[in-house]
Amino acid sequence: MDRLRVVFLGPLASFSHQAASESFGKKAADLLPHVSFADAFAAVQSQEADYAVIPCENSTNGSVVQTLDLLADRNDQYKDVKVCGEYYLTVHHCLLVHKGSYPSGWSGYDGQITKLYTHPQAWGQCENVLSKYFKGVERQDVSSTSKGAEIVSKEPTEKSAAIASRFAAEYHGVDVLKENIEDRADNTTRFLILRNVLAERTAKYDLEQPEAPTSQEKPVHEDTHKTLVSFSIDHSLPGALANALLIFKKHGLNLTSINTRPSLKRAWQYIFFVECGRTPSDENKDAVVKALTDLRDVTEYCRDLGTWKDQLGANAL
Amino acid sequence: MDRLRVVFLGPLASFSHQAASESFGKKAADLLPHVSFADAFAAVQSQEADYAVIPCENSTNGSVVQTLDLLADRNDQYKDVKVCGEYYLTVHHCLLVHKGSYPSGWSGYDGQITKLYTHPQAWGQCENVLSKYFKGVERQDVSSTSKGAEIVSKEPTEKSAAIASRFAAEYHGVDVLKENIEDRADNTTRFLILRNVLAERTAKYDLEQPEAPTSQEKPVHEDTHKTLVSFSIDHSLPGALANALLIFKKHGLNLTSINTRPSLKRAWQYIFFVECGRTPSDENKDAVVKALTDLRDVTEYCRDLGTWKDQLGANAL
Numbered sequence: 001m002d003r004l005r006v007v008f009l010g011p012l013a014s015f016s017h018q019a020a021s022e023s024f025g026k027k028a029a030d031l032l033p034h035v036s037f038a039d040a041f042a043a044v045q046s047q048e049a050d051y052a053v054i055p056c057e058n059s060t061n062g063s064v065v066q067t068l069d070l071l072a073d074r075n076d077q078y079k080d081v082k083v084c085g086e087y088y089l090t091v092h093h094c095l096l097v098h099k100g101s102y103p104s105g106w107s108g109y110d111g112q113i114t115k116l117y118t119h120p121q122a123w124g125q126c127e128n129v130l131s132k133y134f135k136g137v138e139r140q141d142v143s144s145t146s147k148g149a150e151i152v153s154k155e156p157t158e159k160s161a162a163i164a165s166r167f168a169a170e171y172h173g174v175d176v177l178k179e180n181i182e183d184r185a186d187n188t189t190r191f192l193i194l195r196n197v198l199a200e201r202t203a204k205y206d207l208e209q210p211e212a213p214t215s216q217e218k219p220v221h222e223d224t225h226k227t228l229v230s231f232s233i234d235h236s237l238p239g240a241l242a243n244a245l246l247i248f249k250k251h252g253l254n255l256t257s258i259n260t261r262p263s264l265k266r267a268w269q270y271i272f273f274v275e276c277g278r279t280p281s282d283e284n285k286d287a288v289v290k291a292l293t294d295l296r297d298v299t300e301y302c303r304d305l306g307t308w309k310d311q312l313g314a315n316a317l
Numbered sequence: 318m319d320r321l322r323v324v325f326l327g328p329l330a331s332f333s334h335q336a337a338s339e340s341f342g343k344k345a346a347d348l349l350p351h352v353s354f355a356d357a358f359a360a361v362q363s364q365e366a367d368y369a370v371i372p373c374e375n376s377t378n379g380s381v382v383q384t385l386d387l388l389a390d391r392n393d394q395y396k397d398v399k400v401c402g403e404y405y406l407t408v409h410h411c412l413l414v415h416k417g418s419y420p421s422g423w424s425g426y427d428g429q430i431t432k433l434y435t436h437p438q439a440w441g442q443c444e445n446v447l448s449k450y451f452k453g454v455e456r457q458d459v460s461s462t463s464k465g466a467e468i469v470s471k472e473p474t475e476k477s478a479a480i481a482s483r484f485a486a487e488y489h490g491v492d493v494l495k496e497n498i499e500d501r502a503d504n505t506t507r508f509l510i511l512r513n514v515l516a517e518r519t520a521k522y523d524l525e526q527p528e529a530p531t532s533q534e535k536p537v538h539e540d541t542h543k544t545l546v547s548f549s550i551d552h553s554l555p556g557a558l559a560n561a562l563l564i565f566k567k568h569g570l571n572l573t574s575i576n577t578r579p580s581l582k583r584a585w586q587y588i589f590f591v592e593c594g595r596t597p598s599d600e601n602k603d604a605v606v607k608a609l610t611d612l613r614d615v616t617e618y619c620r621d622l623g624t625w626k627d628q629l630g631a632n633a634l
Contacts, residue, residue: 063577065378262378
């Protein structure tokens, strides 16, 4: 088989790039940056790409609405795109400096840095270190953490530093002066891996989940499968949402997440996204199919958005 | 009684200012801008302010997560803040120009504008007019639509224009060259009105809902009351969410919205926000109290975030 074509949300050396690299790194895969969420979905729908790796939720910030809006697929543009896997990436930030500018490392640091670069969101994630060691230091927002690392790689001075991942440091060839400077050690982003269900190339591919994470802190729950379903309900029927959720319970499917987005058909009506898990057994092998059949009776619209192996052992709702 | 002190999310002439003005305009009220969502909550908790007017949801963009995170109140900072009302504001954008620069109005416009100012989100909401009349014109992002109107008020030229509300035009003294230039006529933001339940000043105030909207397109559903409840569940018990939602159904409370935010206690566990409505009657006058009692049996934590008069006639879930 030809090399896999895997798209991720750019730029190069972004957290999405890191997630794609860790998911597919051991396969023969070309990792291709795409500038927008919609481009990545379109590349999978057109089969220009085999897979897309897209952030869907962060443990601190919550759901990524751009991804939900594309999964909502209100205009039937991505009708063959389904989720086939997930990947959890713990977000670790490092303080990065120009290569060789601090030969004795952090122990030799004595207040030389006068300018810091990073994405606006990262400042708030590293407040402890910033307030302790970099009070009053000029902060320059950049479009991505990776961009900050790139700038530092091109400025041969010990006066500038960037906050970005070790992955970005290696990509741009800069030094890690101090690692794990984030306030919350458990800040994790979940990525969905998408494929086109009509694609023969990936249908023959023997793993629905391309590559399990190898980190010991993230055990692979091979025995649990997750399924994502979207639906809308008749808003004139009170209790319709409770009735829909009971169907999952009836078929032994444990809810693990629920999200809503505006329907955009009528104000204050919603598309629901429900994720559920099950441990496959002979008894429940048709549970998802049966639940979807029942759901069609109590929803206006209902769509199976894919089933994949749970990588975390998600909490029940 | 002294004049009411009502805080809104600044700057002056923002959509929040407009919502506060339309909600409280007929009362003796001082409207005070606050720069952050947290400041507005804190002002109500400390009783520095009587009310706060805060955006909570937009019909196109969905929920406002900053507001949900403050209502989640993970550190018990706002324990006496509850919702006491709501207000729906339809977002209309106008093309604003320096006063007197186009005496014959839009009919006399002939391509003179070379620079446009607005908040980044507004460009995407006015694409039809922008692509038809302003293709290739320089776009300058500003921190708020109101700020754009202010800049145009100070630049005495016919070459610059801003996209902002009529309210901002009147506030900053600029002319409306073309009105209702938004793509979606139904783009509406819902604001919550907050008060401190311990505040004697507003307890004596005879209206829980300070001022009903007067627009004919937004009928006041005086007969329906809405209640907001937050809760967390035991994630080791499958079906806990479905059980919680069934309690609302059992007590005749129709769900109208459901949202989740990360608990921040443990990754992938959530705080749920459920809104429900009822038409008050002798039979259901204790429905909310009874539902909360039952909810405490099936949730880890459960909080009543207030009851108020429905201003829209919300859709059931």
